[in-house]
Amino acid sequence: MYSSLEDALNDLEKNGALIRIREEVDPNLEMAEIHRQIFDKKGPAILFEKVKGSPFRAASNLFGTYERTDFLFRKTFPKIKKVIELKADPSRLLKNPLRYLGAPFTALEALPRKTWFKPPSMYGETTIDQLPMIKSWPMDGGAFITLPQVLTLPPGSKNMMLSNIGMYRVQLSGNQYVLNKEIGMHYQLHRGIGVHHQAYNQSDEPFKVSVFVGGPPSHSFAAIMPMPEGLSELTFAGMLGGRRFQYYFDENGNVVSGDADFVITGTIEKNRKLPEGPFGDHLGYYSLTHDFPVIKVDKVYHKKDAIWHFTVVGRPPQEDSSFGYLIHQLVKDLTAGEFPGLKKVHAVDAAGVHPLLLAIGQERYMPFREKIPEEIITIANRILGSGQTSLAKYLFIAADEDNPNLDICDLKAYFTHILERVDWTRDLHFQTKTTIDTLDYSGSSWNGGSKLITAVRGEIKRQLSTKKPDLSNLPFIKSSSVVSDGILALEVSPFADYGTAAEEINQWAELLQQTDLTGFPLIILCDDATFLAAHVNNFVWATFTRSNPSHDIYGIQTFTEHKHWGCKGSLIIDARKKPHHAPELVPDIEIVNKVRSKNIF
Numbered sequence: 001m002y003s004s005l006e007d008a009l010n011d012l013e014k015n016g017a018l019i020r021i022r023e024e025v026d027p028n029l030e031m032a033e034i035h036r037q038i039f040d041k042k043g044p045a046i047l048f049e050k051v052k053g054s055p056f057r058a059a060s061n062l063f064g065t066y067e068r069t070d071f072l073f074r075k076t077f078p079k080i081k082k083v084i085e086l087k088a089d090p091s092r093l094l095k096n097p098l099r100y101l102g103a104p105f106t107a108l109e110a111l112p113r114k115t116w117f118k119p120p121s122m123y124g125e126t127t128i129d130q131l132p133m134i135k136s137w138p139m140d141g142g143a144f145i146t147l148p149q150v151l152t153l154p155p156g157s158k159n160m161m162l163s164n165i166g167m168y169r170v171q172l173s174g175n176q177y178v179l180n181k182e183i184g185m186h187y188q189l190h191r192g193i194g195v196h197h198q199a200y201n202q203s204d205e206p207f208k209v210s211v212f213v214g215g216p217p218s219h220s221f222a223a224i225m226p227m228p229e230g231l232s233e234l235t236f237a238g239m240l241g242g243r244r245f246q247y248y249f250d251e252n253g254n255v256v257s258g259d260a261d262f263v264i265t266g267t268i269e270k271n272r273k274l275p276e277g278p279f280g281d282h283l284g285y286y287s288l289t290h291d292f293p294v295i296k297v298d299k300v301y302h303k304k305d306a307i308w309h310f311t312v313v314g315r316p317p318q319e320d321s322s323f324g325y326l327i328h329q330l331v332k333d334l335t336a337g338e339f340p341g342l343k344k345v346h347a348v349d350a351a352g353v354h355p356l357l358l359a360i361g362q363e364r365y366m367p368f369r370e371k372i373p374e375e376i377i378t379i380a381n382r383i384l385g386s387g388q389t390s391l392a393k394y395l396f397i398a399a400d401e402d403n404p405n406l407d408i409c410d411l412k413a414y415f416t417h418i419l420e421r422v423d424w425t426r427d428l429h430f431q432t433k434t435t436i437d438t439l440d441y442s443g444s445s446w447n448g449g450s451k452l453i454t455a456v457r458g459e460i461k462r463q464l465s466t467k468k469p470d471l472s473n474l475p476f477i478k479s480s481s482v483v484s485d486g487i488l489a490l491e492v493s494p495f496a497d498y499g500t501a502a503e504e505i506n507q508w509a510e511l512l513q514q515t516d517l518t519g520f521p522l523i524i525l526c527d528d529a530t531f532l533a534a535h536v537n538n539f540v541w542a543t544f545t546r547s548n549p550s551h552d553i554y555g556i557q558t559f560t561e562h563k564h565w566g567c568k569g570s571l572i573i574d575a576r577k578k579p580h581h582a583p584e585l586v587p588d589i590e591i592v593n594k595v596r597s598k599n600i601f
Contacts, residue, residue: 001075001242002216005261005307008072009047009059017044017068019601024050027058027143029588032136032312033595035060036587039312039319043601044068047307051132058132058308062217063322072217073326076242080330083239110238112160112245115258123256123263123301128172128180131262131300132308137280138588141289142174144279146311149212149223150185151255152196152268155203160247163255164192165233167223169279170211170264175289176274184276185209185268185293188438197293200270207268208254209295214261214309216241224323226331226388252298261306266295278582283352283545284315285582287439290446314585315541316349324349338386341379343400345389346408348544350537354437355544357392358408359383362400363457373399373427373455380453384431391437393449394544399457411536412484419486419521420460424555425566429453432550441582442548450550462486465519474511476504481533488520488570489539491529495576498551505554505574512556517570525574532575543575 002008012018019038025031025048038046042065048058063069070077133143150168153159171177171184187193200207212219218241222233234245246258254265273291281287311319324347332344339345341362348356361376380397383389396418398406406417429452436442436449443449464486471477471490479491492508495501505525517523524543526532532539547553552574555567 001073001218003243004216004259004303005059005214005309006305008062008217009045009307012045012062012068012072013047015071017071018047019044020047020049021600022049024052026052027054027132027134029135029138029591030595031058031060031132031134033587033591034600035312035319036314037592037595038601039064041601048132051308054130054132054308055126056130056132056302056306056308058134058310060310060312061319062309063221063311064319066322066325069322069326073221073240076218076240077329080236080239110235110244112232112234112238112247114160115246115248123303126300126302128183128264128297128300131172132310133173134308134310136312137286137314137585139278139286139583140174140280141171141275141277142177143172145170145172145211145213146313147213147220147223147309149215149219149257149260150187150193151210151212151257152193152207153255154196155199155205158249160234160255161232163232163234164196165223165237166193167220168193169276170295171276171279175276177294181297182274183264183266183295183297184274185295186276186279187292197268197270200268207270208252209266209268210255210257211264211266211295212257212260212262213264214303214307215257215259216243218242219245219257219259220309221323221326224320225327250299254298256301261303262308263299263301264295264297265299265301266297269294269296280314280585281439282313282316282318282320283355283437283439284541285439285441285545285584288441288582316352321349324353339379339382341375342383344408345383347389347392348411348540350411351540351544352437352440354388354391355393355440355442356540357383357389357395358411358414359395359397360400360406360408361397371399371401371458373397373457376457377429377453377455380429380455384451384453391435392451393436393440393442394452394454394549396454397456402457402459411540415487415522416464416485418454418456419464420462421458422454422456422521423458423461424521424571425559425568427454427456428553428566428571429455430549430565440545441580442546442552442578444548444551449548452549452553462518462521464521467519469515469517469520471515473514474508476508476511479529481529483524483533483539484536486520487522487524487539488517489524489526489529489532491527492525492576494527495574495578497579501574502554505572509554509556509558509569509572513569517556521570523570523572525572525576527576543573546575546577546581547573 169186222237276292277289278286346358361379431451554572556569
């Protein structure tokens with residue numbers, strides 16, 4: 001496959017999937033806006049040939065469409081699928097030996113390879129301020145690396161099979177960082193680097209770190225891939241790239257990638273933190289300023305004719321949505337092994353991934369009993385207790401037997417299935433005062449919030465309505481819209497505080513009883529009902545990123561029985577913006593118009 005980032009870009013260009021921007025472009029907001037406008041039009045990958053303030057070129061939008069992502073890995077993806085299929089079910093080798101004949105060697109041939117000298121491309125050295133200092137959103141705290149490959153090793157080890165590579169955000173400038181000497185290192189819950197950090201805190205050894213940028217596209221993807229147990233990111237990068245990951249140790253003992261376009265080496269200062277952020281992130285809001293570890297910069301290496309690989313994140317879908325797409329294609333065969341009884345799972349990209357998870361599970365063990373949720377509750381709890389899926393905030397799970405043909409990726413169809421069958425007196429299962437995604441500010445504290453499992457099984461209980469009810473006698477409703485079958489959006493006064501919200505929503509719930517809402521089992525309180533109903537993506541984004549289950553769920557005719565909460569009428573989710581929520585991402589209108597006037601694509 002590709003030996004370098006430039007090799008991949010050349011291939012895309014030969015196939016009409018690359019645009020070159022030859023005029024000088026400002027990395028302060030302008031490059032990101034060009035990226036967004038081209039991405040929104042499902043346009044090609046972008047090569048910026050002149051970056052203001054930097055001698056280096058930059059590239060983005062390589063993974064801008066699912067089709068282009070498939071194209072980049074077209075030669076190696078089938079081989080990796082076979083390796084993962086065998087991991088999911090080793091007996092397949094006996095059942096179909098010809099199909100899997102080469103699979104055991106795929107991983108072995110992709111093991112990382114140490115070189116004793118610098119690669120032929122010859123690394124030069126530069127400084128942080130000479131890199132393309134890309135700022136994506138107006139309130140960003142500075143320039144960031146958005147596609148970093150951050151490598152660490154455990155204390156005392158040079159065994160690359162024990163390494164961890166992750167895509168942890170890196171801030172290059174701004175805040176209190178001393179330019180060229182310090183950069184910020186943002187990592188979140190359930191990330192492998194945290195295990196290494198803990199080990200170094202108990203060790204006298206310096207916590208060395210290497211940040212790679214660029215290289216073959218497979219290296220960027222490997223840094224984001226949640227790896228199966230026992231398979232290193234470096235081996236995966238080799239398999240997906242069709243060539244072994246090359247590395248060597250520099251004179252200071254830091255790992256240097258022989259394939260990356262840029263390598264920043266340094267030391268994470270174990271007991272020192274500095275404010276990092278804000279940063280416009282993939283939930284569609286800013287992640288705010290918090291204290292995170294600091295990297296003391298040692299060297300900044302670069303290849304000859306190096307290209308800075310970056311992306312722009314924001315409200316999904318964005319380019320990084322392709323990572324989720326590819327991950328799903330690779331790991332769907334592992335689902336049954338990792339989660340017995342689970343048929344399908346879908347982390348909803350349009351809702352920011354972690355805020356909303358949809359699942360379909362099996363009820364296998366008590367076929368002679370009344371059809372109530374049993375095993376699917378167990379499956380749901382296992383999902384919330386495992387790795388990255390443990391960050392899910394809302395988890396809906398349906399029983400496979402009720403509709404074997406249910407499409408989990410068809411959001412409207414899935415919610416119709418749930419709402420036709422759900423029993424709000426029985427099917428809600430809360431977890432309070434727990435952890436949620438670091439980037440989700442809907443909770444009660446940073447990293448803290450609640451979760452809700454809605455487990456649904458059984459026959460259809462109600463007919464959903466699509467006809468907007470007459471609510472003209474309810475003065476607290478400014479506007480209403482039907483979002484989808486059985487889902488009603490009510491635009492009400494802005495949120496003030498939780499005390500006021502509880503009082504007013506309970507009063508509203510009593511008034512809503514005066515109207516027949518049996519066809520609308522789900523009611524969303526919002527700031528803009530028209531926006532919510534305009535597209536299913538608006539519904540899932542606003543509803544599930546702006547609500548904390550323990551604080552923002554109400555209902556008509558609520559009750560608590562032996563600590564179990566439910567409601568006999570419609571469920572109400574308060575999805576209004578709250579004062580503690582992070583700001584939404586809004587581009588600079590002058591930059592937007594400037595880019596539009598250029599008519600680049």
